[in-house]
Amino acid sequence: MAGGWAAAWLAAASLVAVAAVSGAAPQREPAAGAPSAAQAGLPAQAPGQATPAGEDCDLQVSPDPETGSQNGPAVQEIKDRGRLIAGVAQNSYLWSHRDAEGELKGFDIDLVKLLAGALLGDPGAVEFRTVPIDRRQQALAEGEVDVLVQAMPITCQALQGTPEEPAVDFSSPYFETGQLVLVPEHSDITGFNDTLKGKTVCTAYGSSGYELLSGAGQEEHGAWMRGRTNALDCLMLLQLSRADAVLTDSGLAAGMAAQEDGTRLVGQQVGEVSYGIAVKDGSDDLLRVVNAALEEARGGAWQESYDRWLKDWLGAAQPPSPQYG
Structure with missing residues (x-):
C-alpha cells in the first residue's frame, strides 16, 4: 500500500477522543502470490497462552459462563x-x-x-x-x-x-500470537536473531517486542531499538527507510505485510501472548x-x-x- 494511504490511516489512529467511526480508507486485497506459512517461516499452529515477559499475575481470571448470571x-x-x-x-x-x-x-x-x-x-x-x-x-x-x-x-x-x-x-x-519480524522484501534479516546486529528495529512502547529488544535482548542481537506509540507508526518508519525492520505481534505483522507491497515476514514467532x-x-x-x-x-x-x-x-x-x- 502506498505510504500516503498508510499516513492517512495513522492520522486516524492518533485521534485523542472516542468518536463514532467516520470517513473511509480503501481496502487492499492480499497481493497476488501471498506467501504460505512455510514461506513466511511461521508455525502451522498458533502458540498456546503464556504469561508475557515480566508479568507475574494470573491471566486466567475470566469467569466461566456457567458459574453465574448472564443478565446483570x-x-x-x-x-x-x-x-x-x-x-x-x-x-x-x-x-x-x-x-x-x-x-x-x-x-x-x-x-x-x-x-x-x-x-x-x-x-x-x-x-x-x-x-x-x-x-x-x-x-x-x-x-x-x-x-x-x-x-x-x-x-x-x-x-x-x-x-x-x-x-x-x-x-x-x-487469539494466540507471538512477536514476528517484518522487513523490506530484499532485506538480509532472517528473523529475531543475529542478522539484526547493527540494524534499526522499530517496535511499540510497552509491547512484548519492546521488552525483547531491551536489556539482554539488545545485547544479544546488537539491534538498535526505535520505539513508537503503536506498530503502525513503525510501518511508516519502514516505508521511509528510517527503520530496517518492525517487531510486533504476528497478527498485526500479517496485516502490515498484506497491505504493504514490498515487505515480507521472516523467522519464527518469539514469545507468546493472547488477545x-x-x-x-x-x-x-x-x-x-x-x-x-x-x-x-x-x-x-x-x-x-x-x-x-x-x-x-x-x-x-x-x-x-x-x-x-
Missing part, C-alpha cells in the same frame, strides 16, 4: 439501549479496517457482530466507535464503549490498572455472555473468519481452548 446490570444496559457499542480500530488491516465502500471488515469485526447476535439477537445491532490505543481503558471505565475488540493483549498491567489507566477485565482468549475482548472492570455478567459466545464460535464461526482473513498469512490454526479463572 452491564448486559441489561445493552439490552435496554438496543445496540452494542464496540470500541474498534479502523486502520488495522485484516483485523478491523474499512473496505472500498467504507464498511468495517476484518477478524475483530466478525467477532463484534457475533457478540451483538448473542446479546441482542441481531448481528447488525452495533455502534462502532474508533478508540485510540492510549484511551482504550479509559473508554471502558467511562462507559463510552461496552466492549473493546481491538487485538488487545491480555496483560497484568491492563488487569490491575495503573495511575494513568483504569483496570479492565478480559474474556477468555480469542482478549476487554470490558469495564467488574462486568462479570457481560463477560459470561462474551465467553459463551466465544465457546459457540469455536464450533465454526471462529474458523470461518480466521480462514477468510488470516490463514493466507499465518497458516492453519485453531481457536484457543476456553481458559477461566
